[in-house]
Amino acid sequence: MARAIVNVPARAKRGEIVEVKTLAQHPMETGFRRTQTGELIPRDIIRRFTCTYNGTEVYRVDLHPAMSANPLIAFSTIATETGTLAFQWAGDNGYSVTETASIRVE
Amino acid sequence: MSLRTALLFAASLLCAGAGAGEIPPSERRSGYDLMSRETRAIQDDDATNPxxxxxxxxxxxxxxxxxxxxxxxxxxxxxxxxxxxxxxxxxxxxxxxxxxxxxxxxxxxxxxxxxxxxxxxxxxxxxxxxxxxxxxxQSRGLPIAIVIDERTLPFLDAGREAFHRRQGQLNLACSQCHDDNWGRRLAGSLIPQAHPTGYPLYRLEWQGLGSLERRLRNCLIGIRAEPYAFGAPEFVDLELYLMWRANGMKIETPAVRP
Missing domain, CATH: 1.10.760.10 (Cytochrome c-like domain)
Structure with missing residues (x-):
C-alpha cells in the first residue's frame, strides 16, 4: 500500500525541457471527515514531495488536506546531464516512498 | 440531487419518455466519449491513470x-x-x-x-x-463477447426485466435514463448509456477503484430503491444484461470516470 508510478523520458537532448509524471498511491484522508457514528477520521496525507536530479533538488511540493487521493504530480525540468531522478514522498503516519528513474542525455 | 430537481427530472421524463427505446448499435457510446478531454487524458496514459x-x-x-x-x-x-x-x-x-x-x-x-x-x-x-x-x-481493447445459450437466457431475461422495471421511491427504471435520455443532463451530470466497458474503474468521485456492483448500488440509492447486497444474483443478472447490451464494445479497464 505504498506504490508509486513515475514516468520520465528514457532519453533527451541536452537542454531539452522534459515532462515528468508521478502518481503516488495514497488515500489523502483530510482529517475533516467523520464516520457514521460521528468520530473524526484522523488526518492521513502526504506532506511533501521532492524530486532531485543527480542530487540537486529540482522540484518540491507541500501538500495539504483536501488534495485528491492518489495525487498525480506532473512537472517539467531541463535535461542537463545523464543521471538519475530520485523521487520522495513523505507524509503522516510515517509514510515514506522513494522511487528513481534514469535519464540519458545526449 | 435535491428533491425538487428529482421531481422536475421525473416530470420531464414523463413528457419526453414516449417513443424512445433501445439504443441502435450505431449510436452506442462508451462513457469515455461523453466525458471531458481532461478526464480522457487521465485514462489514456498509463502513467497518469490511477x-x-x-x-x-x-x-x-x-x-x-x-x-x-x-x-x-x-x-x-x-x-x-x-x-x-x-x-x-x-x-x-x-x-x-x-x-x-x-x-x-x-x-x-x-x-x-x-x-x-x-x-x-x-x-x-x-x-x-x-x-x-x-x-x-488483459482484455483492454478487446470487444465484449457475451454468448447467450439456453442456460444463460433466463438470467439475461431477468436482467433485461430488471433494467426496464420501475423501482424505488422515484419510480424510475434504468432504461428511462440510460436508454431514453442518455446525453441529457441529470442535475449537473451527463447521463451515459450505461455500458460497463471499463470495470473495475477509477471514479474521481470515489477517489478510488470500484466495481460495477458498487456503481449499480449508487444508481439504486439514487432512485431511492433498496440496493442489493454485493454478489446478489439479481445484480449478476443485471450485469449480464448490461454486458450483453454492450456486446462488441471495447474493454477499457481500468477506465477513469468523473
Missing part, C-alpha cells in the same frame, strides 16, 4: 502464493497476459456448479476458496479489486 496502481497491486497478488495449497494464481494460469486475455470480455459467465452466471469478482473468489483454499476476499476489498483489475486489464 487505476494502474491497482493493476500493479493485482500483478503482485497474481504471483504471490496464497492459501493452504500454497499456490499462486500464476502457478496454474501462468502468464496472465496470455492466459487471461479476453476473459473479462466473456464475464458474467455460466458456472456449472452453481447453475447460474457469476461475474469476474465471484470467479476469482471461487478460485481462491476452491483451488487455493485461501481465506475469502470480501467484495470491494482492495485485494479483490486489484486482482479483478489486473485480470480485466
Amino acid at each position: 487505476g494502474m496502481l491497482w493493476v500493479l497491486d493485482g500483478e503482485a497478488l497474481w504471483n504471490r502464493k496464497a492459501g493452504a495449497v500454497g499456490r499462486a494464481c500464476a502457478a496454474c494460469h501462468g502468464d496472465a497476459r496470455t492466459s487471461m486475455k479476453g476473459v473479462a470480455a466473456r464475464y458474467p459467465a455460466f458456472d456449472a456448479a452453481l447453475r447460474r452466471p457469476v461475474n469476474l469478482e465471484e470467479r476469482i473468489k471461487l478460485c481462491r476458496s476452491e483451488r487455493q483454499k485461501a481465506p475469502p476476499l470480501a467484495f470491494e476489498s482492495r485485494d479483490l479489486l486489484a486482482l479483478t483489475a489486473y485480470v480485466a486489464r
